[in-house]
Amino acid sequence: MDFEFEYTPEMQQFRGEVRAWLDVNLTPDVGAPVHPLDVTHEQFKSNMAFRGKLGEKGWYAPQWPKEYGGGGLSPQLAVVLEEELESRVAHLGNVMVNGDIGFTAAAAITYMGNEEQKRRYLPEILGGKNVVWELFTEPNAGSDLPSMTTTALRDGDDYVFNGQKTFVGALHDPNYMFTIAVTNPDRPRHANLGAFMIPADTPGITVHNLDLIGGGGKRSIFLEDVRVPADCLIGKEGEGWRAFTGRREVSASAVVARNPNLEQLLEYSRGNKRNGAPISADPNIRDTLVEVYMRAHVLKLWAKRNYWIGITGRRFGYEGQQGGLNRKLFGPVLAEAMLSAMGPAALVKDPERGAYNGEAEAYARESIVMGHPGGTVEIHKMRMWRGFTGNTMFER
Ligand SMILES: Cc1cc2nc3c(=O)[nH]c(=O)nc-3n(C[C@H](O)[C@H](O)[C@H](O)COP(=O)(O)OP(=O)(O)OC[C@H]3O[C@@H](n4cnc5c(N)ncnc54)[C@H](O)[C@@H]3O)c2cc1C
Structure with missing residues (x-):
């Protein structure tokens, strides 16, 4: 198994196309604010407008069928798109809004809906226009x-x-x-x-x-x-239960996103001093940094493995759940590491006093709540065990 991405000439050419499009269409207001749960109506509208533009290119739902408003892209090109959006849009979650993206609905409509329903609902959802x-x-x-x-x-x-x-x-x-x-x-x-x-x-x-x-x-x-x-x-x-479980099985092939909070933690620890020395010189902090870096790296490797399972057409067992479970477990660990290194600045929302304009504080709260959506830690463990032992991950 080769864990390294090979960027083919087609992928590189597509990267150029995405970059050129972003140069024209990405404005500084897109992705604001720092905390996804503080989005004002104005910010929501401007994020929705950008989402709609992505949708027109088929890039809001890049791998979904073209005839229903998706991009029809291969997983390889979708990865390139995701990498470029991740690196250019400050808070991509505010554009690809979790919880209202409608992809569970889109999956159910795709697999279970009739043709009229597909035409009625899918183009608006996959085009990023509907919430x-x-x-x-x-x-x-x-x-x-x-x-x-x-x-x-x-x-x-x-x-x-x-x-x-x-x-x-x-x-x-x-x-x-x-x-x-x-x-x-x-x-x-x-x-x-x-x-x-x-x-x-x-x-x-x-x-x-x-x-x-x-x-x-x-x-x-x-x-x-x-x-x-x-x-x-x-x-x-x-058939309602099938509608609920279908999306979860589809989503198992997602590629792990960049972790800006981890990057900020490392940067902050190197660039700020405590008692006259860089924070990262403290042996306890260094231990913590190494631990969280390792865990984040494992997540990336799993994501690459999942990508490989997806593009080679192999069957997923427990692998998608494994990534999701580790992300949930990792959230509070990273938040605690941020608190150790940044001190009170990790818990202050005020953009002037809080680390990274208050982004650290937002993460401290988010890491706690994110344990629940889509199933708790315990439920992820149960599903992973079921997948691990060759059973279906969900009750039937
Ligand atoms: C930020 C956020 C966003 C959310 N978004 C949505 C949304 O958009 N749509 C939606 O429908 N729902 C949403 N939810 C709800 C979420 O899916 C539920 O909170 C979750 O499924 C857990 O249900 P519960 O809160 O009733 O906890 P409970 O099911 O009552 O669980 C309480 C505790 O018991 C544990 N537990 C339960 N059963 C078992 C078991 N068999 N074995 C071991 N431990 C067990 C759980 O792990 C948990 O720790 C969201 C929740 C949050 C916090």
């Missing part, structure tokens, strides 16, 4: 998602929703809410669910803000007699 919130978690159904109780019951030509979702959504208004709910209360667990695209302005939806340590952006949503046409059901009644 789709993913509504799965409920107050009594998080890790044990199939025990959800929100119902979507057929009534004539409609489905009618009643229930509550929580820890869902993002800071700014969505166009659609992609959700799963109980369509067939009499059927067994997993087989009783359906997947839906609900237009976000449908009457009966009430949205409440949650005040989380990571900042604003997560919501509790109440659905009271929310009535949508039956053709909002993606796939068939009883």
